[in-house]
Amino acid sequence: MTLYLDTSLLVAALTPESETARVQAWLGKQAPGSLAISEWVITEFSSALAIKLRTKQIGPPQRADALAMFARLMAESFTILPVSGSQFRTAARFVDHHALGLRAGDALHLAICVDHGATLCTLDRPLGKAARALGAKTTLL
Numbered sequence: 001m002t003l004y005l006d007t008s009l010l011v012a013a014l015t016p017e018s019e020t021a022r023v024q025a026w027l028g029k030q031a032p033g034s035l036a037i038s039e040w041v042i043t044e045f046s047s048a049l050a051i052k053l054r055t056k057q058i059g060p061p062q063r064a065d066a067l068a069m070f071a072r073l074m075a076e077s078f079t080i081l082p083v084s085g086s087q088f089r090t091a092a093r094f095v096d097h098h099a100l101g102l103r104a105g106d107a108l109h110l111a112i113c114v115d116h117g118a119t120l121c122t123l124d125r126p127l128g129k130a131a132r133a134l135g136a137k138t139t140l141l
Contacts, residue, residue, distance in 0.1 A: 002036050002079070004118035006109050007044035009141065010037070012123055014066040015049070015058055019123055019141070026141060036079040038112045044105060045070055081118075087111040100130040110136050 013023045027035075049066055052058045058066070074080060090111035095102050102110070106127045113120045119137040122128050128140035 001034060002116060002118040003030060003034050003121050003139070004036050004038070004081070004109070004113045004116070005041065005078070006106075006120060006122040006124065006127065007041050007048060008123040008127075009121055010041065010045055010070065011048045011052075014069050015052060015062065023123070023141060032077070033079070035077055036081050036116070036118055037074070038081040038109070039083045040105070040108050040112065042074070042080075081112055081116055083108070083112060084115070087115050090114065094130075094134060097130075097134065100133055101126060102130050106130070110134060113137070 009023055011017070012019045013027055046067070049058070049063050053060065053063050087108065088111070091104065091107035094100075094107040094110055095104060106124070109122075109127070110120065110131055112118075113131070114134075114136050117137075119139055120128070120131050121139045121141065122131075123141050125140065128138050131138040
């Protein structure tokens with residue numbers, strides 16, 4: 001089974017947040033080779049760290065440490081799923097379900113999961129709820 005880690009989960013794992021210890025413990029229990037991210041997660045992760053830096057939630061050393069650990073995890077632990085044009089079109093169909101309140105980036109995560117038959121793993125409750133409504137496999141931490 002492929003577990004797709006969304007950005008919220010990785011930011012919590014690699015920067016100080018209220019859920020850091022719990023997410024790190026959960027990640028440590030996962031089977032080798034079962035964890036996946038997408039090219040989109042790479043972009044969002046860098047963006048999240050830039051926001052944390054600008055808002056002074058972390059300093060430059062913590063940002064550098066988080067980016068280094070993320071790079072190590074990408075090289076050693078994660079399968080990186082490509083993002084295709086068809087996944088962008090699927091994401092557009094998902095956001096058309098306006099009552100779900102999906103944002104474009106979250107819809108893209110879902111489209112990638114559905115396309116690869118992966119289970120979405122997230123801390124984002126609204127995303128998890130939308131994923132379930134759209135029939136995607138989801139683990140809400």
